[in-house]
Amino acid sequence: MSATHSLYRRLATWLLLPLLGLGTLMLVQAYLSARDAADRAFDRLLEASSLAIAEQVKWQDDQLWLDLPPAALAMLATDAQERVFYALYDDRDNFITGNARLPGLTASDDTALHYGDIRWHGMALRLGVRASRLEGWSQRERFEVRVAHTREGRDRLALSLFAGSLGRIAIMALLAVAVVLLAVRAALAPLTRLRRAIRGRDPRTLAPLALELPRELAELRETLNDLLARMRRVRANQERFVGDASHQLRTPLAGLSARAELALRQDDPQAWRAALEAIQSASARTARLAVQLLSLTRLNNPEATPAPACLDLVETARSATRHALAACHRRGIDLGLEAPDDAVMIDGIDWQLEEALNNLIDNAQRYGARRITVRVGALPPTLEVEDDGPGIPAEQRLLMLRPFHRGAETGDGSGLGLAIVDGIARTHHARLTLAEGHGGRGLRATLLFLGDRE
Amino acid sequence: MTRLLLVEDDTLLAETLQDALRLEGYAVATLADGDQARERLAEAHAFDLILLDLNLPGTGGLDVLETLRRHDRDTPVLILTARGAIEDRVRGLDLGADDYLAKPFALDELEARVRALLRRRQKSGGQLQVGALAFDALAQRFTLGDEPLNLPPREQRLLSCLMRHAGEPVDKAQLAGEAFAGESLGDNAIEVYVHRLRRRLADSGVELRTVRGLGYLLATP
Numbered sequence: 214m215s216a217t218h219s220l221y222r223r224l225a226t227w228l229l230l231p232l233l234g235l236g237t238l239m240l241v242q243a244y245l246s247a248r249d250a251a252d253r254a255f256d257r258l259l260e261a262s263s264l265a266i267a268e269q270v271k272w273q274d275d276q277l278w279l280d281l282p283p284a285a286l287a288m289l290a291t292d293a294q295e296r297v298f299y300a301l302y303d304d305r306d307n308f309i310t311g312n313a314r315l316p317g318l319t320a321s322d323d324t325a326l327h328y329g330d331i332r333w334h335g336m337a338l339r340l341g342v343r344a345s346r347l348e349g350w351s352q353r354e355r356f357e358v359r360v361a362h363t364r365e366g367r368d369r370l371a372l373s374l375f376a377g378s379l380g381r382i383a384i385m386a387l388l389a390v391a392v393v394l395l396a397v398r399a400a401l402a403p404l405t406r407l408r409r410a411i412r413g414r415d416p417r418t419l420a421p422l423a424l425e426l427p428r429e430l431a432e433l434r435e436t437l438n439d440l441l442a443r444m445r446r447v448r449a450n451q452e453r454f455v456g457d458a459s460h461q462l463r464t465p466l467a468g469l470s471a472r473a474e475l476a477l478r479q480d481d482p483q484a485w486r487a488a489l490e491a492i493q494s495a496s497a498r499t500a501r502l503a504v505q506l507l508s509l510t511r512l513n514n515p516e517a518t519p520a521p522a523c524l525d526l527v528e529t530a531r532s533a534t535r536h537a538l539a540a541c542h543r544r545g546i547d548l549g550l551e552a553p554d555d556a557v558m559i560d561g562i563d564w565q566l567e568e569a570l571n572n573l574i575d576n577a578q579r580y581g582a583r584r585i586t587v588r589v590g591a592l593p594p595t596l597e598v599e600d601d602g603p604g605i606p607a608e609q610r611l612l613m614l615r616p617f618h619r620g621a622e623t624g625d626g627s628g629l630g631l632a633i634v635d636g637i638a639r640t641h642h643a644r645l646t647l648a649e650g651h652g653g654r655g656l657r658a659t660l661l662f663l664g665d666r667e
Numbered sequence: 668m669t670r671l672l673l674v675e676d677d678t679l680l681a682e683t684l685q686d687a688l689r690l691e692g693y694a695v696a697t698l699a700d701g702d703q704a705r706e707r708l709a710e711a712h713a714f715d716l717i718l719l720d721l722n723l724p725g726t727g728g729l730d731v732l733e734t735l736r737r738h739d740r741d742t743p744v745l746i747l748t749a750r751g752a753i754e755d756r757v758r759g760l761d762l763g764a765d766d767y768l769a770k771p772f773a774l775d776e777l778e779a780r781v782r783a784l785l786r787r788r789q790k791s792g793g794q795l796q797v798g799a800l801a802f803d804a805l806a807q808r809f810t811l812g813d814e815p816l817n818l819p820p821r822e823q824r825l826l827s828c829l830m831r832h833a834g835e836p837v838d839k840a841q842l843a844g845e846a847f848a849g850e851s852l853g854d855n856a857i858e859v860y861v862h863r864l865r866r867r868l869a870d871s872g873v874e875l876r877t878v879r880g881l882g883y884l885l886a887t888p
Contacts, residue, residue: 550881
């Protein structure tokens, strides 16, 4: 079984692909929340250190004065070797003191702390800006404390938080994949059983499949069993046909051999002549029977049917009529054609239709017609053979279509001709009807072409 | 003497056909397999007519036919097929066979086909014969039995056309085209000439029959 057609792979793919998407989303989300948590933790430190600095800002010698407490910066420098910057600005944005001239942040309102990520001298910095004012009774000067540090500590914390969730997600994903694969395999197990049951069968047996299966597959099993039942009927028919056929062939052969044996015992040339005549007609009949058996077998084999092509019924009828002309003439039968002037086109297999006409003409000859007419109709397309022979009683007409059924016991037909015509009609989506001829005499066999498959 | 080649592997059928055709006055050579037939037919125009079975040991009948037609376009070939199917005929006729006969066939049917094919071949020779009726195309003269048959020009053209197609029906359109090319004929002129010819041929053993829907046919009963 190739990869593209494996049900197992298909199911697994369709279940695992969304799982992969989901896993990716979870990873992204874990990374974002790890960064967020790390930022929040370190922002607390920024806040604390900026507050500690702001509390140390004094008014001295008519200006702002900062006595930097070392702890305020130490808390920002973790063991990750970050670089820490601070700066004090007055409310006119003049640099007062600090170890770096840090930029400010816009939209600052009173005493709140604002954070921002900035790039400064090629470094990515987290900047906290605190707007504050002196709390003395004489001086209420506004000032800004700006504190910033590089991101190493934050990144490291974010990474370790992310690594933790990554491990958990990976374990979950592995579990999910295993569960999906196991579930798919378990769900498809009945299919495997069905396949093994079918493969393990004796190819000759047509017995129904008896196998406990889930509902969806039980339907498939029933369909298979229906098919098998139909095949059993077809095989029964075929066996009956072969039986009938061998009986039909054996009987005249036995007759031939007996007749020849009898003639050899006799000395009278007159008796020889009679025997030879009987042998001749019996062997001709047997040979014809063999031919008809062959064509019936081929008609019943849909794989041997050639593709239909566009053909002219008038041309087909003309060809069949011309071909039968000599034989009819020898028997003194008047064979004629009635066809429209214009072509009647249908899709069909010309030699099969010709064979159908030959069989109908042949039947009419054998059963005592004096006048046979082949007729082509245009609307709807029909092929018809009418004779003035004894005809077939209405109640027997349907039976005549069955192989080996013979109407009048007096005729020398094989009982296969109409079955062959019926078979050809069916491959052409045509209907074969038998009716009495004009004036209530004889037989009129009509092939009515119903057009494309309905 | 007319030389026929019969290629048929069934001994009983081959012997019977050979005897029957010899009784008809033909010289018959019989071969039982396709390879021999192909060798024999390498020489062009060794025979006047070939009766060819399709289902042969060695080279198949259709292959023999194909080989023959490569260097010989006009020796008539009559296919005998046991396969019984008209589909084989189509292939055979495509490959250049002139007629076919499905087994089983009646002996007289075979003899009639052989006569028709040989007659078609003689057409160019100038002498046509249907039963007691003979036509010398060079002299434009008909004889019926031993008596010369004098015909007015139109009946003469009509009858010679029917003789060329003896044994097969010729429809009115074809007659008008072949026998009266370019002449304007009254509606039932052909019927009138046919009626007259019929009267002339009465009791001669040659029949001019009407085949409904297919035209007129000249044949011996």
